[in-house]
Structure formats: structure tokens, C-alpha cells
Amino acid sequence: MKYYPVCLDVSGRRCVIIGGGEVAERKARRLTDCGAEVLVVSESLSSALQAMKADGRLSHIKAGYSRDLIEGAFLVIGATDRAEVNEAVSRDARKQGILVNIVDDPGRCNFILPSLYRRGDLLIAITTGGKSPALAKKLRQEMGRHFGPEYETFLKIMGQIRGKVISRGYPSEKNKALFESIIESDIIDHIRGKRWDKVKEVIRNLTGEEIEVDK
Secondary structure (H helix, E strand, O other): OOOOOOOOOOOOOEEEEEOOOHHHHHHHHHHHHOOOEEEEEOOOOOHHHHHHHHOOOEEEEOOOOOHHHHOOOOEEEEOOOOHHHHHHHHHHHHHOOOEEEEOOOHHHOOOOOOEEEEEOOEEEEEOOOOOOHHHHHHHHHHHHHHOOHHHHHHHHHHHHHHHHHHOOOOOHHHHHHHHHHHHOOOHHHHHHOOOHHHHHHHHHHHHOOOOOOOO
8 A cells, every 4th residue: 555645634624533542532632733623422531532522622422433423524533442333434434435544453544644743833744654653653753853942943934034035026946945045054053052143144144034033
């Protein structure tokens, strides 16, 4: 199986999780963090899911699985410990043309979830095609040694200047060369060393723009 990598906009979309345990917790947190409207279907909820429900971060139907509960969903995740339920979730979702992920069972999925490393707006997704989640987790942990908080600050700076540069109306190739010159500069080292005057100087020299930096 060759998976096509993609980032989905789930904001405001109905996403259903079948199951109410610790695995369902992790899936619910990721979806709600991305703005999804999460519905959990389970006869019981973990304490963390109960807290999320109380905070209004998700809705809950106290029931076992039935196919009508996923109708109209954008995405469904099967996170139960019962193979027959997970099989039914997978079968029903596929028939309805719904994206479905069955936890730890790639054969019943039409998409899989990567291991994620996040630093602000920097998001690195790692997948082994479902063959070794343990390796994906190890690689995600190693990302922390290579991509520290300086990258979060750098992306905030790029967010400030990107619109200004593009608004000048220069050809895209010229803009691309300018952005690449920033990346190839020593700005990351200056951010890491909290040399904010140098950071501003690099941006000023390369783009002619002034920026604000978080200290």
C-alpha cells in the first residue's frame, strides 16, 4: 500500500469516534485541537473524555455502535477493543464514502494517522506505512533534539514578512529566492542565541522590512 500524504482541514466538521477509552482520548484531543466537532459514541467514557465533555469540547452518545450514528460524518475513528465492532465501523464508513481509521488495524482503514511532532506552526508527520508505529514514535522523539523552540519563533517571523513581500507584486521566482535566502542565512542561530538585534538585522538586510520579535 502506498499512502498519499495530505493535511486535512477538519475545522467545524463532524468527526465521530467509536470508543471511550485512553486511545479515544488521544484521537479526541488531536481532533478538537484542530477545531473538529467531535462526537464520541461509547457506553462509558474515560475520566479525561468526561472532562472534555463537561468543558463542551465534545459531545457524547451513551450507546453501543450502530451505523446511523456515523451518517453524515466527515471522518470516523474506530477505537474499541472489539474486533467485530471495528469491522462494522470500517465496513459501514466505506459504504458511505466516509474517511475511516481503525486504530492499529491498517487493513480496515482508508487512511492512517502519522506520529506528529509539533513546534508551534511547524508540524512534522512521520509514518512507517503502518509497519512500525514504535519506530515512528522513536523518530518523533528524536525530532525534539533537532527542531527546538527557535523554529516556532522563526515561523512567527516568516508569518510577519511573507504577506509583505508577496504584496510587492514581484515575480514568484524572485520571492522564492528571497525566502530561500532567509532560510539559508544564520537567522536560526541568532534566534537560538536570543540575539534579537541580529535577527532584525538579517530580515532588514534581506527584505527591507522591519519586524517585531518575541523576547
